[in-house]
Structure formats: C-alpha cells, structure tokens
Amino acid sequence: MPETQIRFGILGCANIARKVSRAMLLSPNTTISAIGSRSLEKAIAFASENHFPESAKVYGSYDAVLDDLDVDAVYVPLPTSLHVRWAVLAAEKKKHVLLEKPVALNVGELDTILAACESSGVQFMDATMWMHHPRTVKMKEVLSDEQRFGQLKSDLNPRGGSDGC
Structure with missing residues (x-):
C-alpha cells in the first residue's frame, strides 16, 4: 500500500462517475472519501450501487463535499455549464480538481478555472x-x-x- 492515498470526493451521480469511481476503487493510491448529490437519497443509492467503501461519507449537497476535511481532491462529472462554479469553489477550499470533459464552455471559463487552481496552489486535471x-x-x-x-x-x-x- 502506498504511503499516501488521494482522498477523492465526487460531486454528482452522473453515469460517467460510475466508471471513474470504479477506476478510483481499483487504484492503489486513491480512495473515495465522499459523494455529494442534490439529493441525499440519490447519493446513498449511488454509493451503494457502486460499492463505495463504508467509510465514504454521503452528502445531500456538493458544498458539504467541499467542506469535508477528509477530501483532498474532487472529481466533477457535473454538466459543463456548472464546471467553472464548482471547480473555482473547490480550488478556493484547497481541493485538487479533476474535471470531466469538456472542462469548460469556452476558453474564458477555462482560464478562470486554471487561475483559481494556480492561485490556490492546487492541481488541475481533465478526465481525458x-x-x-x-x-x-x-x-x-x-x-x-x-x-x-x-x-x-x-x-x-x-x-x-x-x-x-
């Protein structure tokens, strides 16, 4: 087992998050610490259906995932129109950001996301x-x-x- 595990929080229960969360669970250096959805019931069902660890916290909001001190990085499979908002908030909370593609609606939004990550000293990666x-x-x-x-x-x-x- 590696010395350090990246503790991911997932914002949303999109279908693509099923595949990415499976990859996270198979990776020796990541774990899923939290999942958030607009509905607590949906987040609970998603965590159960996708065999999240029992230690994974389940929230009825995205903000709660960002406020969780046991989350190092967030995976954002939300619609592209929501990426700039949640990526910037994540960066401000010192969470590394993994955005589903496409990462932004235009280059201006991408510049905003990158600037937020750079100024907060967090890593940015797209899910390509x-x-x-x-x-x-x-x-x-x-x-x-x-x-x-x-x-x-x-x-x-x-x-x-x-x-x-």
Missing part, C-alpha cells in the same frame, strides 16, 4: 483518459509503421514547431 489508454499506445505503434503508411506528418510537431503538412 484516451492519452493514457493502452489503445493509444497501440495506435501510435501501428501508425508509425513506415512500411504500411509511409512517413506521417501532423500540424503540430511535439518538439514545438509545425511539420507543415
């Missing part, structure tokens, strides 16, 4: 799992086969310039 998925590694491997595809070029060069498609 594809870049960490084994399928992506395999796709890169297949596409790098010059015998099959020749030399591929892209608009963005990872070394900081343009390949000039």
Whole structure:
C-alpha cells in the first residue's frame, strides 16, 4: 500500500462517475472519501450501487463535499455549464480538481478555472483518459509503421514547431 492515498470526493451521480469511481476503487493510491448529490437519497443509492467503501461519507449537497476535511481532491462529472462554479469553489477550499470533459464552455471559463487552481496552489486535471489508454499506445505503434503508411506528418510537431503538412 502506498504511503499516501488521494482522498477523492465526487460531486454528482452522473453515469460517467460510475466508471471513474470504479477506476478510483481499483487504484492503489486513491480512495473515495465522499459523494455529494442534490439529493441525499440519490447519493446513498449511488454509493451503494457502486460499492463505495463504508467509510465514504454521503452528502445531500456538493458544498458539504467541499467542506469535508477528509477530501483532498474532487472529481466533477457535473454538466459543463456548472464546471467553472464548482471547480473555482473547490480550488478556493484547497481541493485538487479533476474535471470531466469538456472542462469548460469556452476558453474564458477555462482560464478562470486554471487561475483559481494556480492561485490556490492546487492541481488541475481533465478526465481525458484516451492519452493514457493502452489503445493509444497501440495506435501510435501501428501508425508509425513506415512500411504500411509511409512517413506521417501532423500540424503540430511535439518538439514545438509545425511539420507543415
């Protein structure tokens, strides 16, 4: 068991939160400390259906999750229109923020979220799992086969310039 576990609170009971919470439960360095919903009954049912640890607290509000001292980070699977509000509040309460995609409705909202996280000294991450998925590694491997595809070029060069498609 790792020395430090990240204690997550989840804001909302969206379907995508089922998958992400399952991944959290399988991870050796995370635990689910709390779940909050607009309805206490819904949060209780969600925690039970998704096999949250008995120690996980269940709340009938999102604010209660943010006020919980046993929560280090929050996962926000709420509708995108609510992300800026809850991400900024989480950052102000010194909670690290994991936002479901898309993270914001526009770049201005993203800038607000990032500024709040930076000024509070907390980490921000979006829930873009594809870049960490084994399928992506395999796709890169297949596409790098010059015998099959020749030399591929892209608009963005990872070394900081343009390949000039």
